[in-house]
Amino acid sequence: MNEIIQIQHLQKHFGNLKVLNDVNFDIHKGEVVTIIGSSGSGKSTMLRCVNLLERMDGGTILYHGKDILASGNDVNQYRSKVGMVFQSFNLFNNLSVIENCMIGQIKVLKRSKEEARAKAEKYLKEVGMYEFADKASTKLSGGQKQRVAIARALCMDPEVLLFDEPTSALDPEMVGGVLDVMKDLANEGLTMVIVTHEMQFAKEVSDRVIFMDQGVIAEQGTPEEIFNNPKQERTKQFLSRYSNR
Amino acid sequence: MSINFPKALEIFQENISLFLYGIGNTLLFALIGTLVGFLIGLLVGGIRAIEINDYDSGLVKVLKHIGRWITSFYIWVFRGTPMMVQAMFVFYLLKPVLQWTPFVAGLVIISINTGAYMAEIIRAGIQSVDKGQNEAAMSLGMTTIQTLVFIVFPQAIKNTFPSIGNQLIVNIKDSSMLNVIGVTELYFQTTSVAGSNYKYIETFLVSALIYLFLTTLASFLLNYLESRFDEERKTKAMDFCS
Numbered sequence: 001m002n003e004i005i006q007i008q009h010l011q012k013h014f015g016n017l018k019v020l021n022d023v024n025f026d027i028h029k030g031e032v033v034t035i036i037g038s039s040g041s042g043k044s045t046m047l048r049c050v051n052l053l054e055r056m057d058g059g060t061i062l063y064h065g066k067d068i069l070a071s072g073n074d075v076n077q078y079r080s081k082v083g084m085v086f087q088s089f090n091l092f093n094n095l096s097v098i099e100n101c102m103i104g105q106i107k108v109l110k111r112s113k114e115e116a117r118a119k120a121e122k123y124l125k126e127v128g129m130y131e132f133a134d135k136a137s138t139k140l141s142g143g144q145k146q147r148v149a150i151a152r153a154l155c156m157d158p159e160v161l162l163f164d165e166p167t168s169a170l171d172p173e174m175v176g177g178v179l180d181v182m183k184d185l186a187n188e189g190l191t192m193v194i195v196t197h198e199m200q201f202a203k204e205v206s207d208r209v210i211f212m213d214q215g216v217i218a219e220q221g222t223p224e225e226i227f228n229n230p231k232q233e234r235t236k237q238f239l240s241r242y243s244n245r
Numbered sequence: 246m247s248i249n250f251p252k253a254l255e256i257f258q259e260n261i262s263l264f265l266y267g268i269g270n271t272l273l274f275a276l277i278g279t280l281v282g283f284l285i286g287l288l289v290g291g292i293r294a295i296e297i298n299d300y301d302s303g304l305v306k307v308l309k310h311i312g313r314w315i316t317s318f319y320i321w322v323f324r325g326t327p328m329m330v331q332a333m334f335v336f337y338l339l340k341p342v343l344q345w346t347p348f349v350a351g352l353v354i355i356s357i358n359t360g361a362y363m364a365e366i367i368r369a370g371i372q373s374v375d376k377g378q379n380e381a382a383m384s385l386g387m388t389t390i391q392t393l394v395f396i397v398f399p400q401a402i403k404n405t406f407p408s409i410g411n412q413l414i415v416n417i418k419d420s421s422m423l424n425v426i427g428v429t430e431l432y433f434q435t436t437s438v439a440g441s442n443y444k445y446i447e448t449f450l451v452s453a454l455i456y457l458f459l460t461t462l463a464s465f466l467l468n469y470l471e472s473r474f475d476e477e478r479k480t481k482a483m484d485f486c487s
Contacts (some may be wrong), residue, residue, distance in 0.1 A: 016463040023357060051384055052383075053380050053383060053384065055298075071302070076386040076387070076388055077382060077386060078386075079384055079385070080385060080479060081386075082384075083384065083385075084380075084381075084384035086377060086380065086381065086384075088377050089377075090375075090377035090381035091381070092378060092381065092382070092396050093378065094396065094399040094400050094403070095396075103385070103387075103395060103396075104385035104386065104387065107387055107391050107395065108385055108386040108387055108391075127290025149381075152385075153364075153384075154387075156385060156386070193371055
């Protein structure tokens with residue numbers, strides 16, 4: 001298989017609290033993986049460890065077979081290839097919409113301004129935010145910000161895009177637009193890892209669903225396996241809380 | 246106790262060139278001190294805001310620690326002693342080596358002194374910037390320095406602009422302390438005038454009114470700049486992409 005990222009024996013603790021306990025999984029090219037689980041199960045922490053925003057306490061992350069923390073490997077280079085979309089958007093407040101999409105290209109990928117602008121325009125169109133290109137990023141609604149954040153990540157031509165609960169901070173009427181953009185990306189073959197509470201969405205787009213509980217991967221499989229025939233008791237319990245609503 | 250107002254006006258008119266010379270120098274020291282102090286503050290505040298990451302190599306960690314110690318020491322010393330004392334000490338300490346004039350020494354001292362205050366203002370400004378801004382920049386692969394320069398500093402400066410501007414007003418007044426090393430700023434000129442006419446009350450009334458005029462002017466200017474700052478941000482954020 002063509003693994004882009006391999007996570008092996010990942011450990012993370014905050015003080016005495018073990019947040020992640022020996023987590024192992026691979027991300028393959030073109031795959032859409034969703035990670036579900038209750039709050040505090042370690043989903044977001046795991047995603048943040050993959051992008052090195054959170055320090056690992058143990059384990060290794062291999063990127064195309066190479067340990068990203070081995071000396072001599074450029075962490076920033078790795079990060080530029082692994083995009084991240086945050087729950088709280090984190091658009092750069094001092095930059096306009098299009099500048100948000102250009103700065104990484106110019107400063108990290110060393111693209112020319114023209115090239116960066118063309119790419120930014122392309123992806124802003126794709127997420128339906130082109131008409132806001134010259135607006136201040138602080139003037140947008142949550143859903144608009146998140147779509148720009150997705151465009152910003154796409155502009156870096158990432159190999160993998162990580163989504164950390166991308167719709168959790170949105171008003172309900174904004175959720176649909178962001179999920180639609182993500183569905184399009186999934187259909188285009190982008191490799192994505194998505195932490196989400198949107199079960200219907202997870203069912204529709206995923207190639208693989210990972211259910212996390214108390215810092216471990218409790219169960220994983222196809223959406224069909226996880227949602228219709230969960231094997232573990234705790235998976236059933238978790239899913240029943242959603243279907244009852 | 247009485248103030249002879251017509252006499253004050255007369256003193257001002259008679260010594261106008263002396264006063265103007267003093268005003269010019271006072272403004273020069275205040276402006277350059279604030280500007281250079283601001284640049285020092287960016288550097289020092291930036292160093293103090295750099296976080297020591299677990300991913301850093303041993304050498305980088307050591308360098309960051311050293312940077313932190315040096316900047317802490319600098320701020321401790323220059324905020325903890327009067328500028329008047331700093332002026333005397335530094336001027337005479339380095340005079341044999343640098344052969345400098347009070348004018349140059351004064352510029353250096355007011356800049357270094359202001360830098361210590363600015364560093365703390367800017368550090369607070371950096372800490373006021375949402376951590377998510379840093380994380381987003383990191384997730385794009387930007388280096389710590391790039392993140393500071395292009396993302397964090399512009400926001401930190403904007404957030405603390407009133408405090409930064411306030412240093413200009415402080416410096417208009419505090420540059421008077423540089424008279425101890427013989428810098429011919431407004432206070433120095435005032436004492437010269439008063440020393441020759443013995444009208445201390447009227448002469449220093451003139452001086453006070455001039456200082457008040459300068460600080461008022463500066464605060465109007467700063468308020469204007471602050472409102473412009475907000476306006477500009479709405480239309481155009483930064484020009485590196487245009």
